[in-house]
Amino acid sequence: MMGMEVRGKVANLLTHLILVTAGFVMVVPFVWMVSTALKGNSEIYIYPPTWVPAEIHLDNFARAWRYAPFGRFYVNSVFVAVTITLSQVVTSALAGYVFARVRFPGRDMIFYMYVATLIVPTQVTMLPLFLMMNELKWINTYKGLIMPFLANAFMVFFLRQFFSTIPMELEDAAKIDGCGRTRFIIQVLLPLSRPALASTGLFTFLGHWNSYIWPLIITNSTRMRTLPIGLRYFVEESGAQHNYMMAAALITVAPVVLLFFLAQRQFIESIARTGVKS
Numbered sequence: 250m251m252g253m254e255v256r257g258k259v260a261n262l263l264t265h266l267i268l269v270t271a272g273f274v275m276v277v278p279f280v281w282m283v284s285t286a287l288k289g290n291s292e293i294y295i296y297p298p299t300w301v302p303a304e305i306h307l308d309n310f311a312r313a314w315r316y317a318p319f320g321r322f323y324v325n326s327v328f329v330a331v332t333i334t335l336s337q338v339v340t341s342a343l344a345g346y347v348f349a350r351v352r353f354p355g356r357d358m359i360f361y362m363y364v365a366t367l368i369v370p371t372q373v374t375m376l377p378l379f380l381m382m383n384e385l386k387w388i389n390t391y392k393g394l395i396m397p398f399l400a401n402a403f404m405v406f407f408l409r410q411f412f413s414t415i416p417m418e419l420e421d422a423a424k425i426d427g428c429g430r431t432r433f434i435i436q437v438l439l440p441l442s443r444p445a446l447a448s449t450g451l452f453t454f455l456g457h458w459n460s461y462i463w464p465l466i467i468t469n470s471t472r473m474r475t476l477p478i479g480l481r482y483f484v485e486e487s488g489a490q491h492n493y494m495m496a497a498a499l500i501t502v503a504p505v506v507l508l509f510f511l512a513q514r515q516f517i518e519s520i521a522r523t524g525v526k527s
Contacts, residue, residue, distance in 0.1 A: 280300070288306060289306050292304075293492055313497040319479060322474055325475045329394045329475060330457045330458045334450050337404050341404035342442070346438065363405065363406075372462075375463065389468050394468070397463075447512045455509075459477055477501070480497055
């Protein structure tokens with residue numbers, strides 16, 4: 250009995266050590282980014298490097314903002330990411346409800362085919378998507394940035410798994426009380442699914458806020474660029490302006506960090522509940 254207790258404590262200690270080490274490894278690049286963003290240009294190249302700036306340059310953020318049209322990049326990124334996020338939450342919730350709770354011939358087969366699209370790498374679909382956007386005259390437009398991503402198979406799968414954990418008896422009781430399907434979704438199912446919806450929104454927003462390849466391909470003018478592409482403006486022929494680039498990167502990542510802290514409780518709860526019942 251004592252041996253089992255000791256082994257349990259050792260395993261618990263090792264688990265915590267691994268988690269602390271992994272957390273440290275992930276935090277170090279972010280700390281270095283903050284440090285670089287606050288340094289002067291000459292201090293960046295000092296060897297050995299310093300973690301704490303000798304002189305804090307808060308003006309790096311203002312200079313980074315003026316260095317490129319970051320206001321325009323911010324507007325583009327916010328509009329594109331928020332529009333896609335709202336669209337995917339709505340389409341994924343509706344499709345997830347149908348696949349989880351509505352019985353019809355071929356439902357499971359259609360769902361498996363839908364999920365099978367996740368196997369196809371995004372890079373494979375980019376050329377066909379670009380050709381389609383070109384035919385529709387949507388190159389360098391918000392339509393081209395947004396329309397290909399109004400639905401997402403993974404988010405449908407995610408919400409379908411979550412909706413499956415909600416007892417069918419709840420819907421049956423609502424029907425007995427005269428509640429129609431649409432009313433049940435809006436007034437009962439969605440409020441109960443806030444954690445999953447928050448996670449879906451967080452994943453989607455993060456993915457499209459940081460998206461680089463597709464906005465780079467589909468846009469060809471400065472006025473349509475998004476923030477990840479805007480960071481490229483800090484690289485010149487003479488080299489990169491690292492302190493300004495890191496300041497701009499902090500400005501870029503701030504909304505994502507804030508959004509995660511606001512939604513972390515719902516995020517953790519949805520991960521804990523999703524997949525309990527298939």
